[in-house]
Amino acid sequence: MSKNINVALIGNPNTGKTSVFNQLTGLKQKVGNYPGITVEKKEGICKLPRGVKAHILDLPGTYSLNTTSLDESVAVELLLNKNNKDYPDVAVVISDVENLKRNLLLFTQIKDLRIPTILAINMADRMSRKGITLDIAALEEKLDTKIALVSTRKGNGIDQLKQHIADYKSLSTKPNLDTTRIAPVYFGGLQKAFPNEDLYKLWLVITQDVNFMSIEKNRIEAATSFSLKSKEELKRLQHKETVLRYQFINNALKETYKVDFQNAKGFRGSIDKVLTHKVFGYLIFFAILLLIFQAIFDWSSYPMDYIDEQFAAGSEWLKNTLPPGVLTDLLAEGILAGIGGIVIFIPQIAFLFLFISLLEESGYMSRVVFLMDRLMRPFGLSGKSVVPLISGTACAIPAVMATRTIENWKERLITILVTPFTTCSARLPVYLILIALVIPEGSLLGLSYQALTLMLLYLIGFGMAIFSAMVLNKIMRIKSRSLFLVEMPTYRIPLFKNVAYTVLEKTKSFVFGAGKIILAISIVLWFLGSNGFSDDFHDAENIVNNRIEAQGLTTYSKNYIQNNISDYTTGLTAEHEGISQEAVQDSIQVRTADLIERAKAQEIASHKLEHSYIGYAGKAFEPLVRPLGYDWKIGIAVLTSFAAREVFVGTLATIYSVGSDEEETIKNRMAAELSPSGKPLFNLASGISLMLFYAFAMQCMSTLAIVKRETNSWKWPLLQLTFMSIFAYLTAMIAYQILS
Amino acid sequence: MATVADLVHGQKGVIKEFSEHTLPIKLLELGCLPGNIVELVQVAPLKDPIYINLSGSHIAIRRSLARCIELDIIEDTSAI
Numbered sequence: 001m002s003k004n005i006n007v008a009l010i011g012n013p014n015t016g017k018t019s020v021f022n023q024l025t026g027l028k029q030k031v032g033n034y035p036g037i038t039v040e041k042k043e044g045i046c047k048l049p050r051g052v053k054a055h056i057l058d059l060p061g062t063y064s065l066n067t068t069s070l071d072e073s074v075a076v077e078l079l080l081n082k083n084n085k086d087y088p089d090v091a092v093v094i095s096d097v098e099n100l101k102r103n104l105l106l107f108t109q110i111k112d113l114r115i116p117t118i119l120a121i122n123m124a125d126r127m128s129r130k131g132i133t134l135d136i137a138a139l140e141e142k143l144d145t146k147i148a149l150v151s152t153r154k155g156n157g158i159d160q161l162k163q164h165i166a167d168y169k170s171l172s173t174k175p176n177l178d179t180t181r182i183a184p185v186y187f188g189g190l191q192k193a194f195p196n197e198d199l200y201k202l203w204l205v206i207t208q209d210v211n212f213m214s215i216e217k218n219r220i221e222a223a224t225s226f227s228l229k230s231k232e233e234l235k236r237l238q239h240k241e242t243v244l245r246y247q248f249i250n251n252a253l254k255e256t257y258k259v260d261f262q263n264a265k266g267f268r269g270s271i272d273k274v275l276t277h278k279v280f281g282y283l284i285f286f287a288i289l290l291l292i293f294q295a296i297f298d299w300s301s302y303p304m305d306y307i308d309e310q311f312a313a314g315s316e317w318l319k320n321t322l323p324p325g326v327l328t329d330l331l332a333e334g335i336l337a338g339i340g341g342i343v344i345f346i347p348q349i350a351f352l353f354l355f356i357s358l359l360e361e362s363g364y365m366s367r368v369v370f371l372m373d374r375l376m377r378p379f380g381l382s383g384k385s386v387v388p389l390i391s392g393t394a395c396a397i398p399a400v401m402a403t404r405t406i407e408n409w410k411e412r413l414i415t416i417l418v419t420p421f422t423t424c425s426a427r428l429p430v431y432l433i434l435i436a437l438v439i440p441e442g443s444l445l446g447l448s449y450q451a452l453t454l455m456l457l458y459l460i461g462f463g464m465a466i467f468s469a470m471v472l473n474k475i476m477r478i479k480s481r482s483l484f485l486v487e488m489p490t491y492r493i494p495l496f497k498n499v500a501y502t503v504l505e506k507t508k509s510f511v512f513g514a515g516k517i518i519l520a521i522s523i524v525l526w527f528l529g530s531n532g533f534s535d536d537f538h539d540a541e542n543i544v545n546n547r548i549e550a551q552g553l554t555t556y557s558k559n560y561i562q563n564n565i566s567d568y569t570t571g572l573t574a575e576h577e578g579i580s581q582e583a584v585q586d587s588i589q590v591r592t593a594d595l596i597e598r599a600k601a602q603e604i605a606s607h608k609l610e611h612s613y614i615g616y617a618g619k620a621f622e623p624l625v626r627p628l629g630y631d632w633k634i635g636i637a638v639l640t641s642f643a644a645r646e647v648f649v650g651t652l653a654t655i656y657s658v659g660s661d662e663e664e665t666i667k668n669r670m671a672a673e674l675s676p677s678g679k680p681l682f683n684l685a686s687g688i689s690l691m692l693f694y695a696f697a698m699q700c701m702s703t704l705a706i707v708k709r710e711t712n713s714w715k716w717p718l719l720q721l722t723f724m725s726i727f728a729y730l731t732a733m734i735a736y737q738i739l740s
Numbered sequence: 741m742a743t744v745a746d747l748v749h750g751q752k753g754v755i756k757e758f759s760e761h762t763l764p765i766k767l768l769e770l771g772c773l774p775g776n777i778v779e780l781v782q783v784a785p786l787k788d789p790i791y792i793n794l795s796g797s798h799i800a801i802r803r804s805l806a807r808c809i810e811l812d813i814i815e816d817t818s819a820i
Contacts (some may be wrong), residue, residue, distance in 0.1 A: 063766060063769050063770060064765075064766075064769045066765050066766070066769065068764075068766055098796070099796055099797060101771070101795070101796060102769075102770060102771055102796065102797055105769055235765065238765050239765070239768060242765065242768045242769055242773070243773060246771075246773060268798075269781070272781070272782055272791070273782075276782050276784065276785075276791070277785075278785035281785060282785070366800070369800070370782075370784055370789060370791060370800045371784060371785065373784065373788070373789050373800075373802070374784055374785075374786035374787070374788045374789065375786065383789070483764050483766065483805070484789065484800075484801060484802045484805070485766060485767065485770070485799060485800070485801055485805075486789075486799060486800040486801075487770075487797070487798065487799050487800075488781075488791055488798040488799060488800055489798070490798075
């Protein structure tokens with residue numbers, strides 16, 4: 001007997017279902033997606049008494065089997081399909097002790113599918129504080145099942161739950177509610193037409209719009225002896241069903257579940273008074289937002305710098321250790337640099353998910369939705385759009401996925417379409433280097449111009465998101481049911497284990513999901529940049545050497561050497577006091593010779609790049625970006641950024657033939673770059689133009705892919721790409737023309 | 741006719757019979773059934789949405805939906 005028991009965990013949102021799952025499986029869990037849709041699928045293995053193993057599936061939270069969203073229909077699809085490999089041998093309904101009545105509605109529905117169903121009553125530790133007493137034995141009898149009283153916070157009751165799961169074969173599969181009671185004539189007819197089918201299952205097939213069942217639905221529609229009812233009639237019957245279920249539940253709880261309100265203590269009311277207060281509510285929310293930004297942009301810079309250094313060192317080490325050749329170059333400059341570009345975002349992503357998961361676990365997120373709903377509505381957004389818009393400051397990918405909680409399709413679509421305007425972390429390196437280059441140092445009221453510029457860019461992004469939402473809301477003609485329903489759960493101290501798992505999982509899925517694309521692009525980029533077809537490319541060394549002999553180094557290289565030497569001289573005399581003039585001259589001579597060699601190598605590299613595949617592509621592209629104030633090199637960086645924005649700095653690093661990704665060096669090289677007219681290429685006009693372009697353009701393949709998946713059509717991502725890019729181009733052009 | 745939207749802070753009411761078409765099933769499943777008690781817990785700063793206790797379920801809904809739920813307001817809360 002080696003067959004694993006299939007267990008499905010199902011329950012209302014906010015019942016601590018995930019905590020029960022974590023307690024049962026520990027770290028032996030796996031998170032993926034259901035095939036074809038982006039609903040998260042969590043599975044794990046649990047060891048039961050007597051060496052039996054259980055395969056546990058954590059289904060998305062739902063209030064009932066009458067589904068209103070993609071996440072919820074997953075549960076129905078599974079429970080109706082006996083051929084699914086995950087079809088449960090036993091279902092565990094997780095309920096929270098305070099909302100037992102409401103939770104039992106789902107319990108009775110699942111029990112009626114004739115699946116052995118165990119009831120796990122969670123948060124038992126709150127019972128005495130809430131004045132609740134329960135007669136478990138009597139309730140087991142009424143519901144015709146086994147009950148486990150669980151407290152995931154204290155770790156109680158899990159063993160009992162495991163015992164019940166192991167003994168699932170002894171559970172009754174008799175339904176709680178006789179389906180024919182809903183409408184005797186109608187269900188009588190249905191049973192006659194399909195004598196071998198379970199009535200409640202047929203009923204769900206008729207009422208639910210779930211993907212895979214269309215075939216069975218056709219079968220029911222084709223049955224001549226039986227006529228389908230209209231939508232209104234079906235709804236009336238669903239209403240009747242709900243009333244009957246509650247009658248059954250009230251009856252079951254009458255003698256078994258008692259609440260003594262005299263003994264009930266709660267702090268929900270008093271906390272709500274502060275957190276949803278018309279002044280303090282917003283103040284607290286903005287204080288929390290500030291804290292999140294501080295963490296993402298300040299605290300995470302330390303681990304990010306460390307990662308950056310480590311990867312630069314690793315790349316150097318590879319080059320020195322491995323024999324020189326194409327493969328080494330690919331490893332050091334293509335693959336390792338690519339992986340570094342992904343890993344560097346881990347601290348920010350982890351911090352963001354840490355905060356989001358803390359806010360969600362504690363119950364505060366629902367209050368934010370409550371506070372913001374009315375403010376967001378004039379823009380065609382919902383209170384629930386706030387979460388994606390905040391998440392968007394880290395990365396638009398999880399943000400677009402977070403829109404799934406918005407029930408109203410129009411509000412959800414608008415949120416998806418405008419989220420990419422919020423300043424994501426990939427824009428940050430681009431902004432930082434451009435600000436350092438073109439915005440003068442100095443301060444206004446104690447705030448530096450550079451910090452103010454960065455803040456302004458964030459505001460522009462957010463403002464643009466809100467503004468375009470408003471426009472979309474005006475022009476889009478989409479009819480959708482407007483149902484806005486948010487549960488306000490009791491406040492809880494987040495469980496460390498849950499938060500840690502969430503951070504771990506989300507970070508992992510970012511690294512492996514988005515990472516693949518970034519890695520692929522850096523390899524392609526490296527290849528296109530280090531290969532060419534013309535003689536100019538292959539003979540670069542001779543050509544450049546001849547030119548240098550005939551005409552000397554370029555002005556650019558001369559400036560570079562001169563600046564370096566003057567810095568060096570100042571440093572030398574400052575560090576070694578009383579150093580002799582001769583020693584200084586000697587030292588400078590050695591240094592100059594060294595620099596000339598380096599300048600030569602760089603000129604060869606940049607000549608090669610200019611005549612590589614990517615160089616030709618950039619030259620062809622140049623007329624298009626000239627009105628924006630860019631040359632062909634920036635043009636390439638912009639072009640490659642359409643795959644992912646963070647590629648910008650990396651591309652420029654490659655183009656300016658700087659060996660490492662160290663930003664200070666790239667910055668100096670960029671500052672020394674001259675335009676044909678002899679002025680610095682990166683000036684205020686072209687810098688602002690670039691920043692605006694990056695603020696507005698849709699330059700992220702992964703986001704486009706996720707929008708396609710979430711909207712189930714290419715129409716929306718293509719619209720997003722076209723509109724945002726044209727808008728970015730025009731604003732950047734106007735800004736450059738005015739400023740230059 | 742009084743609706744949930746007419747409740748003031750802390751006030752309760754008993755839900756009346758209603759026609760099936762007006763309310764989404766999800767709301768019924770959360771406990772919005774004739775005879776059940778609704779209490780207004782909190783109103784958002786801009787008067788909308790509202791936060792109610794629906795026979796034990798604490799949920800927030802928009803005023804437009806609240807206007808569809810008819811009820812008898814309980815004037816004297818000490819009687820409950």
